Amino acid sequence: MQTNKVIEIDHLSYDYPDGTPALRDIHLEVYEHESLAVLGPNGAGKSTLLYHLNGTLMGEGRVIILGIPVEKNNLKEIRRKVGLVFQSPEDQLFCPTVFDDVAFGPLNMGLDKESVQHRVEKALEMMGLKGFEGRSTYHLSEGEKKRVALATVLSMDSEILALDEPTDNLDPAGSRLLIERIQSIPQTKVIVTHHLPVAADLCERAVLLYGGRKIEDLPMRELLKDRVILERFGFDADYAQWMVERNVKFQRSEFPELRRVQD
Amino acid sequence: MKHAFLDHHSQTESPIHHLDARAKIIVFFTFILIGVSSPPASFLLFSLLAMALIGIALLARLPLGHLLKKVLVILPFLFVVTISIPFMKKDAIGGGYNLGLGGLSISQSGLWILWNVVIKSCLGVFSIILLSSTTSFPQLIKGMEKLGSPKIFTMLTSFMYRYSFILIDEMYRMKRARDSRCFGGRWFWQSKIIGHMIGTLFLRSFHRGERVYLAMLSRGYHGTMPETTGRRFGLEEMLFLSLSPFLLFLRIYIA
Incomplete structure (x- = not known):
């Protein structure tokens, strides 16, 4: 059932400007409409890896997005294709009103005002934020900010979404709401998180990073059953087992291999 | 907050x-x-x-x-x-x-x-x-x-509007954290702590500026703020x- 490769990462290494190694020899392939979780402890290089997807950071090695190498000359095109949502909505949302923020990407793409308006409405509706256009970003709740942040890249209609800790700082209900909204997005998704339940609900495949290296790359159902890996990464293996039994994950079962797990 | x-x-x-x-x-x-x-x-x-x-x-x-x-x-x-x-x-x-x-x-x-x-x-x-x-x-x-005020000026003002509250919130958070650790003592000691706080606030704002710029770049920013409808x-x-x-x-x- 292999579909198109949308992300190809080859021999990627990156050092922070102060010389601290952040990523070491990463190989990764992501396929169309796949949902990939990047898991790992703090400082494992998860976000750093994510920032390489749209050229925010550029290390040694190759990163190819939809057949286009991430290079200085291609950045404009790459950034249309990869929508990156930063961890803190305060960084992601820099305009005075919600409308301005969601319209920022499409306007930079040079779209005319009507299609910008249409895209903003559509993106806000997908995130359940109809009527928020004129609201000032500062006065939104954390959950609303997170959803507006997602809307700012949905409006760009990117083929790939790269989300950095999407449910960070949210209460359980807000987190659940956001997870449902993200599930409804059909694009290819790369989701960085350190919450196993979030990853299990959103992704069918997991990559585990540790100290800047890729340690594991396996289907989520296997990860949830693998007590050795889970405990090595500090995840609660009993809880993972319970999640497998309760069948809460993989609500989107268009992937045949996942359907088998649910049966 | x-x-x-x-x-x-x-x-x-x-x-x-x-x-x-x-x-x-x-x-x-x-x-x-x-x-x-x-x-x-x-x-x-x-x-x-x-x-x-x-x-x-x-x-x-x-x-x-x-x-x-x-x-x-x-x-x-x-x-x-x-x-x-x-x-x-x-x-x-x-x-x-x-x-x-x-x-x-x-x-x-x-x-x-x-x-x-x-x-x-x-x-x-x-x-x-x-x-x-x-x-x-x-x-x-x-x-x-729209009345012709220079774009750089309106852009700076809108950023200031967006981030001044966040900065104030951050300041209050720091102040609260400081006070809950029994802040007090002599004037000289206090001024030193306040100096540290101002420095931290500056560094945090500076880094935030960097991150915001990256977020802007990620959404196709190329030097000029796009015009919106009115x-x-x-x-x-x-x-x-x-x-x-x-x-x-x-x-x-x-x-």
């Missing part, structure tokens, strides 16, 4: 609130210009201006008490003018008071200056308060931009704008 608003009442529903920001900016600035440029003795003009402003405030359904309270910001400036009056040029003595130290006299020209400052600053500040109470800050910035000038705006030439007429023929 504390939620601060710069533009109180700007979300109220009223005919004035619905006007395009450009019309309001032009009219309120005409008020200020006319007020400031009139000679201090044009009492009739001043009272007409004041009545017009109060009329607009009522039309905009704003609580007058709140507006008047805000006008009090001019008090410190008035105070400076007032205490300097006895030292101004003495032509005709308008009055005086004796403190038992030889006495101070107040000149008539000094009193005129005081009146001049009081009435003009009151009218000016009242106009600005009306503008900011009837127009939300983002609209105000957009209006300025409302068009309609009949209401034209009617409101006609106040400006009318004020000019008053200024020329009454004052």
Whole structure:
């Protein structure tokens, strides 16, 4: 059932400007409409890896997005294709009103005002934020900010979404709401998180990073059953087992291999 | 966290609130210009201006008490003018008071200056308060931009608006964290801690600036802020704008 490769990462290494190694020899392939979780402890290089997807950071090695190498000359095109949502909505949302923020990407793409308006409405509706256009970003709740942040890249209609800790700082209900909204997005998704339940609900495949290296790359159902890996990464293996039994994950079962797990 | 608003009442529903920001900016600035440029003795003009402003405030359904309270910001400036009056040029003595130290006299020209400052600053500040109470800050910035204000200026202002609250919140959080760890001690020690806090705040803002810039780049920013749509000038705006030439007429023929 292999579909198109949308992300190809080859021999990627990156050092922070102060010389601290952040990523070491990463190989990764992501396929169309796949949902990939990047898991790992703090400082494992998860976000750093994510920032390489749209050229925010550029290390040694190759990163190819939809057949286009991430290079200085291609950045404009790459950034249309990869929508990156930063961890803190305060960084992601820099305009005075919600409308301005969601319209920022499409306007930079040079779209005319009507299609910008249409895209903003559509993106806000997908995130359940109809009527928020004129609201000032500062006065939104954390959950609303997170959803507006997602809307700012949905409006760009990117083929790939790269989300950095999407449910960070949210209460359980807000987190659940956001997870449902993200599930409804059909694009290819790369989701960085350190919450196993979030990853299990959103992704069918997991990559585990540790100290800047890729340690594991396996289907989520296997990860949830693998007590050795889970405990090595500090995840609660009993809880993972319970999640497998309760069948809460993989609500989107268009992937045949996942359907088998649910049966 | 504390939620601060710069533009109180700007979300109220009223005919004035619905006007395009450009019309309001032009009219309120005409008020200020006319007020400031009139000679201090044009009492009739001043009272007409004041009545017009109060009329607009009522039309905009704003609580007058709140507006008047805000006008009090001019008090410190008035105070400076007032205490300097006895030292101004003495032509005709308008009055005086004796403190038992030889006495101070107040000149008539000094009193005129005081009146001049009081009435003009009151009218000016009242106009600005009306503008900011009837127009939300983002609209105000957009209006300025459409009126030809340099883009770099409006961009900086909108960033400042967006991030000043976050900075204030951050400051309060730091202050709370500091106080809950038994902050106290000698003045010298305190000043050192406050210095550290200012430094931390600066570093955090600096890094935030970097991250925001990255977020902008990620969404295709290439050096200029894109233009967004706004409302068009309609009949209401034209009617409101006609106040400006009318004020000019008053200024020329009454004052």
